[in-house]
Amino acid sequence: MTESxxxxxxxxxxxxxxxxxxxxxxxxxxxxxxxxxxxxAEQRQAAHKPAANLSLDAAAPTEVAARHLLVSYKGxxxxxxxxxxxxxxxxxxxxxxxxxxxxxxxxxxxxxEYSDEPGAAERGGDLGKFDRQTMxxxxxxxxxxxxxxxxSDVVETQFGFHVILRxx
Numbered sequence: 001m002t003e004s005x006x007x008x009x010x011x012x013x014x015x016x017x018x019x020x021x022x023x024x025x026x027x028x029x030x031x032x033x034x035x036x037x038x039x040x041a042e043q044r045q046a047a048h049k050p051a052a053n054l055s056l057d058a059a060a061p062t063e064v065a066a067r068h069l070l071v072s073y074k075g076x077x078x079x080x081x082x083x084x085x086x087x088x089x090x091x092x093x094x095x096x097x098x099x100x101x102x103x104x105x106x107x108x109x110x111x112x113e114y115s116d117e118p119g120a121a122e123r124g125g126d127l128g129k130f131d132r133q134t135m136x137x138x139x140x141x142x143x144x145x146x147x148x149x150x151x152s153d154v155v156e157t158q159f160g161f162h163v164i165l166r167x168x
Contacts (some may be wrong), residue, residue, distance in 0.1 A: 004166045009091075014127065019080065019099070033153065037107065041088035042150055043156075045091075048086070061144070062131055063129045063130060063131050063145055064129065064130065064144055064146075064166055064168060065127070065128055065129045065130075065166070065167045066125050066127050066130075066143050066146075066164050066165060066166045066167055067106035067111065067124060067125035067127065067164070067165045067166035067167060068111075068115075068120075068127060068139075068162050068163060068164045069094075069097055069111045069114050069117070069125050069162065069163050070115050070116055070120065070159060070160050070161070070162050071090045071091075071094040071114055071115070071116060071160050071161045071162075072085075072090060072095045072116040072117075072159065072161075073085050073086055073087045073089065073090035073147075073160055073161075074086065075089075076157040076158065076159055077086070077159050078159055079159075080114070080118060082117055084115055084126060085147050086135050088118065090160055090161050091154065091156075091161050093114060094114070094160075094161035094162070094163060095153065095154055096114075097110050097113075097114040098152075098153065098162050100150045100162045101163055101165065102151050103143070107124070107125065107151075107165050108124030110163075111124055111125035112124075114163075116160065125165075126167075128168065130143075130159040132144060136155050136158065137155050137160075138155055138156065139155055139157050139162060142144045142155040142162075142164055143164050143166060146165075146166035147166065148162065148166055148167065148168060149165075149166065150165075150166055151162040151164070151165050152165075
């Protein structure tokens, strides 16, 4: 090594930096990053505490099961061809179904009467189990917010207006 290279190495080593041994022939020496600073224990502990406004509910379900009825309107995504009601009429119809469901009427019977979803009447609106990613966000958020046996308020999606009953 030349005198200037030795001086550089001495300077780097005295400053706490470490030279690595993986440089190739003719490559400049590479310097390892400085060591992590010493952090007092109370700061390390504080860094690992969850924020006060975050809920870490380990019991939060990853799947729920629900029944629903869908009241569609002309222009809604996947609306059956025979549906001609306006968006406002669909909302009013869904609110009527929601009121009756919350009053204790049989949900499967209400699905038969109100739902425009093909096949919903035969299965009583049963969707089985699903995770959040399976449903559109507004529907999933409403279904996951319900307790078992609880009925949602009317939920609007691009498909129309839903009334949801969480079953599991």
